[in-house]
Amino acid sequence: MRRIDFITTEVQSVKWFMDRIKHDTLIIDQSFQRKFVWRIKEQVRLIETILLGFSIPEIYIWMTETDPDTGESTYSLVDGQQRLTTVKEFINGKFKLHSGYLDDEESTIYANKYFSELDPEDKKAIWDYPFSTRVIKREIREEDIIKMFLRLNSTDKQLNPQELRNAEFGGLFIKLADEISQHPFWEKYRVFSSSQIRRMTDIEFISQILIFLREGITGETTQKYLNLVYDKYNEKYDEYENDKKNFLKMIMELDKIMEISEENADFFSKRTHLYSFLIIIYFMLEKGLDISEYNEKIGNFIIYYNDKTDDLNISKDEKRLVSDYRKYVQEGTQSKARRIARVRLLKSYLNI
Incomplete structure (x- = not known):
């Protein structure tokens, strides 16, 4: 079978991702990306995009194992660290939506607000936001995951040559x-x-x-x-x-x-x-x-x-x-x- 045959497309909410990060069933794999990179401007723009209901690029996760007794699967995050970390930090009150970084007139109602200060409906909109998610089955080998990550990011200006080396060489x-x-x-x-x-x-x-x-x-x-x-x-x-x-x-x-x-x-x-x-x-x-x-x-x-x-x-x-x-x-x-x-x-x- 081709590699693509072991990759499925699902829709998972922010709540789904946050629960798995909290319970260590979704691991942000540092062998792919070592450190969080986004600046506050980029973080604010992402949350603004979610609140406005616009689409965001796919998240890639790799199913590494499944508990035979509970059926609970553990995943490794292949691509999407910046997005998920940003959402997690906003929910945890790490930054506010600085008015100077908001890009749309509709967003003025969110200006300078922390997550805790949003209206209940806006909070729900974040928790319910659907991420298009590529789930890579456990049959895919780690070396193929690394190749996939490099291909996903080789033209991404946010990743420099050293960050790509970090993904390719873990020795x-x-x-x-x-x-x-x-x-x-x-x-x-x-x-x-x-x-x-x-x-x-x-x-x-x-x-x-x-x-x-x-x-x-x-x-x-x-x-x-x-x-x-x-x-x-x-x-x-x-x-x-x-x-x-x-x-x-x-x-x-x-x-x-x-x-x-x-x-x-x-x-x-x-x-x-x-x-x-x-x-x-x-x-x-x-x-x-x-x-x-x-x-x-x-x-x-x-x-x-x-x-x-x-x-x-x-x-x-x-x-x-x-x-x-x-x-x-x-x-x-x-x-x-x-x-x-x-x-x-x-x-x-x-x-x-």
């Missing part, structure tokens, strides 16, 4: 990147905004550093190459623990430098500098150098980079190296050649 490489992303370092210095974290920018950046640990400074960081590396280390990653140990050492040493001054912290919170100096710290650790002995030199680098002041213990050659580094930052950050050049200049400046 060791992304597991390590996710584990490192939980380290307090990132939040302490606000390297990534909350929206960037939701869009998995942090995971992608950490993956690029892990690529350096595996492939060296000449390793690519393009989206295509990231996909290849994710695939290569998805099931077998012998260096997992060693890379984890090295990465944590690198951010621990950089943390010490960032704590010296606010200027240091601000400088390294920019990802271009963060990437370059994490690589430099790796080389310093490999050589067994005492990184604290370089604190003044690194501090002078940052001051001259920011201000070009002459009132520093810094030679003409060192000033030239800082200026060249600045040029490679301004010309672009993602190019492999520029990335290598920045690291080379830092090595020369620090004489390592």
Whole structure:
């Protein structure tokens, strides 16, 4: 039989979905989409659409098992996380229908209201709203579910390449990147905004550093190459623990430098500098150098980079190296050649 023969179309109410989420019989599967993404404007527009009675794109759920005694089925949410999470949060009073985001004249009666403030008939309209639902039978394999999710979202501008990788690869490489992303370092210095974290920018950046640990400074960081590396280390990653140990050492040493001054912290919170100096710290650790002995030199680098002041213990050659580094930052950050050049200049400046 074809895959489509194992997919049925049903109509399920908001109440049906909310009950199953509440009782853990509908699981929002993080192996497909890791984090909630929608902004408040998009959330308000969805609730407005429901209240006006307009249609919403289909929800896809996968029937994973059925209790033989009760007949109760458990489902995994394949596509529709943003919609269902939005409805759940609105019902739970997490946001109101901001008037500035409502798009239709008919909606003025809902302006600035929480769910609890809606008229009884409007509340019922939300509970009863019919979602067109594609139910995928348990006979469909998980790898086919992943392919389906990728096809559903490959042209969706709301999903970036890293979010699609998260759905396609659930193995060791992304597991390590996710584990490192939980380290307090990132939040302490606000390297990534909350929206960037939701869009998995942090995971992608950490993956690029892990690529350096595996492939060296000449390793690519393009989206295509990231996909290849994710695939290569998805099931077998012998260096997992060693890379984890090295990465944590690198951010621990950089943390010490960032704590010296606010200027240091601000400088390294920019990802271009963060990437370059994490690589430099790796080389310093490999050589067994005492990184604290370089604190003044690194501090002078940052001051001259920011201000070009002459009132520093810094030679003409060192000033030239800082200026060249600045040029490679301004010309672009993602190019492999520029990335290598920045690291080379830092090595020369620090004489390592």
